[in-house]
Amino acid sequence: MAGELLDERRNMYVAPGHRIGDRYTVEQELGHGAYGAVYRCADEISNSNVAIKVVPLASAPQTRRIQLRREIAALSLANVSGVVCYLDELDVPEMDAMCIVMELVDGRPFPGGTTDVAHAWETIRDPA
Numbered sequence: 001m002a003g004e005l006l007d008e009r010r011n012m013y014v015a016p017g018h019r020i021g022d023r024y025t026v027e028q029e030l031g032h033g034a035y036g037a038v039y040r041c042a043d044e045i046s047n048s049n050v051a052i053k054v055v056p057l058a059s060a061p062q063t064r065r066i067q068l069r070r071e072i073a074a075l076s077l078a079n080v081s082g083v084v085c086y087l088d089e090l091d092v093p094e095m096d097a098m099c100i101v102m103e104l105v106d107g108r109p110f111p112g113g114t115t116d117v118a119h120a121w122e123t124i125r126d127p128a
Helices: 062-077 117-125
Strands: 005-008 011-014 024-033 036-043 048-056 086-092 097-103
Touching: 011 024, 011 036, 024 048, 036 097, 062 086, 062 097
Parallel strands: none
Antiparallel strands: 005 011, 024 036, 036 048, 048 097, 086 097
C-alpha cells in the first residue's frame, strides 16, 4: 500500500508513494544493507530523481549515529569525480530515521556488479 512503512529484516522498508520530508516521493528501493536502504525518489522542487539513503535510528547504538554523521560530513566535503554528490540531509522524526539525499547514479553496483564487500575491496586494491 502506498505510503505504508514496513519493518523488514530489521531494516525499514519504505513503500513507493511514501513522502520523505516535504519534497521527496519514493519511487522504488534500489538496495539495502546493514544500516538501511537506498531509494530512488522524485524531487518535486528540482523535478529530478535523487537517491535517498534511509537509516532507521530506533534503538540504534550511538556508534551508528556517529558513523552516519561522519558519512554525511565526508560526502558533503567530497567534490571528486567518481564520488556520488551529496545534496541534502533530513531528520525524519515520524520515521525515526536520518536520510541522506544524493545524486542518483544509474548503473551497476560498484565495482563491476558485485555486492560482495570482500571481493569489492580486492578489486579496488588489485584491479588488474
